[in-house]
Amino acid sequence: MKGKRLALSCAVMAMTIASGAVANEIYKWTDENGNVHYEDRPSGAATEERLQMTYNRTSSSAVHQRVQARVDARTAREEAKTAAEASEKEAAENAAIAAERAQKCDKSRARLESYLQARRVYRTDDNGERVYLDEDQRQEARKKAEEQISEFCS
Numbered sequence: 001m002k003g004k005r006l007a008l009s010c011a012v013m014a015m016t017i018a019s020g021a022v023a024n025e026i027y028k029w030t031d032e033n034g035n036v037h038y039e040d041r042p043s044g045a046a047t048e049e050r051l052q053m054t055y056n057r058t059s060s061s062a063v064h065q066r067v068q069a070r071v072d073a074r075t076a077r078e079e080a081k082t083a084a085e086a087s088e089k090e091a092a093e094n095a096a097i098a099a100e101r102a103q104k105c106d107k108s109r110a111r112l113e114s115y116l117q118a119r120r121v122y123r124t125d126d127n128g129e130r131v132y133l134d135e136d137q138r139q140e141a142r143k144k145a146e147e148q149i150s151e152f153c154s
Contacts, residue, residue, distance in 0.1 A: 026051045105153040112145035 027039050029048040042048060115121055121138050122130040133141060 026053055101152050105149065108145050108148035108152055112142060112149060115142045115145060 025040065027042050027048055028036065028051055029039075029043050029045040030036050031045070037043070038051075042050075115138065120132055121141065122132045125131050
């Protein structure tokens with residue numbers, strides 16, 4: 001039993017070594033139509049040449065480092081994309097707030113202008129009827145409009 005196992009192990013090892021040696025031999029030849037062929041066995045063609053192939057074993061630590069570098073680069077790209085999206089969203093929100101403030105500023109200025117030019121100022125009550133303001137209420141409305149202008153237009 002042990003003899004068979006030893007013989008099998010030796011045969012496997014011999015095949016492994018032999019396959020590595022054969023894999024290093026590549027033959028290049030050109031046929032009569034000018035097509036270039038590559039084979040692992042000699043063809044016997046007159047234009048055949050033997051190419052020597054060499055290889056270096058790949059270091060598993062080098063592979064791990066390359067994979068980790070790709071993962072890190074992908075993570076960095078995703079974080080940068082997320083940060084850019086957040087920045088764009090914040091900029092859009094700030095623009096919306098600025099537009100709203102500008103609109104409120106324009107309304108406040110128009111209201112103050114109407115208070116200054118109108119002889120009689122009124123407001124509409126819940127029933128839709130006009131209620132005219134007396135002088136004190138009119139001054140208070142002007143003051144409120146001026147405060148809104150200073151708040152929204154600065």
